[in-house]
Amino acid sequence: MTDKKVRWGILGAARVNERMLPAILEASNSQLIAIASRRAGAAKLTLEKYAPDKFDVTCYDDLDALITDENIEAIYCPMANKEHVEWAIKAINSGKHVLIEKPMALNLNDIIAIEAAAIENKVKVMEGFMYRFHPQHSRIKEIVESGIIGDVLSCRASYSFLMRAARMYRIESDIKHGGGAMWDIGPYAIHSLRWCFGQEPKTVIAHAELNGVGADLVTSGVLDFGKDAKGRARFGHFDISFERSRKSEYEIIGTKGWVKCHAAWVFQNDVPNISWGLEDGKYTEERFAPSNHFVLEIEHFSDCVLNNKAPYLTFDDAKANCIVINAILQSVESGKRIYLD
Ligand SMILES: NC(=O)c1ccc[n+]([C@@H]2O[C@H](COP(=O)([O-])OP(=O)(O)OC[C@H]3O[C@@H](n4cnc5c(N)ncnc54)[C@H](OP(=O)(O)O)[C@@H]3O)[C@@H](O)[C@H]2O)c1
Numbered sequence: 001m002t003d004k005k006v007r008w009g010i011l012g013a014a015r016v017n018e019r020m021l022p023a024i025l026e027a028s029n030s031q032l033i034a035i036a037s038r039r040a041g042a043a044k045l046t047l048e049k050y051a052p053d054k055f056d057v058t059c060y061d062d063l064d065a066l067i068t069d070e071n072i073e074a075i076y077c078p079m080a081n082k083e084h085v086e087w088a089i090k091a092i093n094s095g096k097h098v099l100i101e102k103p104m105a106l107n108l109n110d111i112i113a114i115e116a117a118a119i120e121n122k123v124k125v126m127e128g129f130m131y132r133f134h135p136q137h138s139r140i141k142e143i144v145e146s147g148i149i150g151d152v153l154s155c156r157a158s159y160s161f162l163m164r165a166a167r168m169y170r171i172e173s174d175i176k177h178g179g180g181a182m183w184d185i186g187p188y189a190i191h192s193l194r195w196c197f198g199q200e201p202k203t204v205i206a207h208a209e210l211n212g213v214g215a216d217l218v219t220s221g222v223l224d225f226g227k228d229a230k231g232r233a234r235f236g237h238f239d240i241s242f243e244r245s246r247k248s249e250y251e252i253i254g255t256k257g258w259v260k261c262h263a264a265w266v267f268q269n270d271v272p273n274i275s276w277g278l279e280d281g282k283y284t285e286e287r288f289a290p291s292n293h294f295v296l297e298i299e300h301f302s303d304c305v306l307n308n309k310a311p312y313l314t315f316d317d318a319k320a321n322c323i324v325i326n327a328i329l330q331s332v333e334s335g336k337r338i339y340l341d
Contacts, residue, residue, distance in 0.1 A: 006030050010066075011036055023292060026295045030074075097304075125315070133296035143274075144196075148276075156238070160241040160242070171213070171215040179213070181242050190325055203340060221328055260275050
């Protein structure tokens, strides 16, 4: 064991820092060195808001100053979705390891470019799906792999929250520029479904309701994962919305039972629990001790940096998610089923 800590910088005074900034402070193998924003004073305000007692963190009013800060080893990039590629590549080319918020990028070529830069600069890069670091998901996988719910034939993922007036700027750009629900909460839904089946869909079909600027407020669709060894259809269903109350659940349904994650976004006062039921009526609920998946995500990434390990979430995973999301958007636009292989 070593008590060495990775020195982090945060690129952007984004709202998500409400969760991530305290997580970097709490992570046992990490240290927050600086935060930067393009808006004068915004980095300082963010620090004062989420870590009022922290005086040894540098606040930059300039993103490049943070990227070139030689004291920083790893950068957390919570820029707007369409900006991830530009700033992640700048940070990578400056020799920094980068944790990029989901979605890593809006198209496959940009992810390929980020990967190439990471290889060239020998740095770690990961897409920031914090939810996956909560232990409830590995428990769900364990239940499925035990065979108790039988063969998995159907999965459904439902993610939503009610967009408040103050956050409306998030739906002021169209889908092509990273706006709307599909690029915001859609990545979770698609990531969950791909993980539930443990493979990639063969076709997708989706419907959406767009606002006046072309951002989707609600999208729903079906991913066809092809037939299983016994010739049975396997579908993944998703629905996401900015017009409904908070939901972040997924359910895996097999031939003998089902298992459900009730809250993939575990908030401070949530008591995370999973439940599962069998054909004979047996119903089980399991609760988990509080654990902060943002802290676990940061500790994992810092561990990869410190000990030269490969990040749990790979470039191939980021590419596959991006391919499916783009196919869904293509289906929304064309009204047609899109074939992926
Ligand atoms: N993992 C999670 O739980 C989670 C949760 C929410 C969002 N996200 C992801 O994190 C990223 C950021 O999302 P977010 O909702 O936190 O973003 P946001 O608040 O909209 O901020 C995005 C960027 O826009 C700039 N910005 C922030 N507030 C602004 C304002 N009032 N006016 C103008 N510019 C402003 C900031 O850069 P400057 O400071 O340089 O201006 C910031 O880095 C997205 O990729 C999103 O998908 C992840």
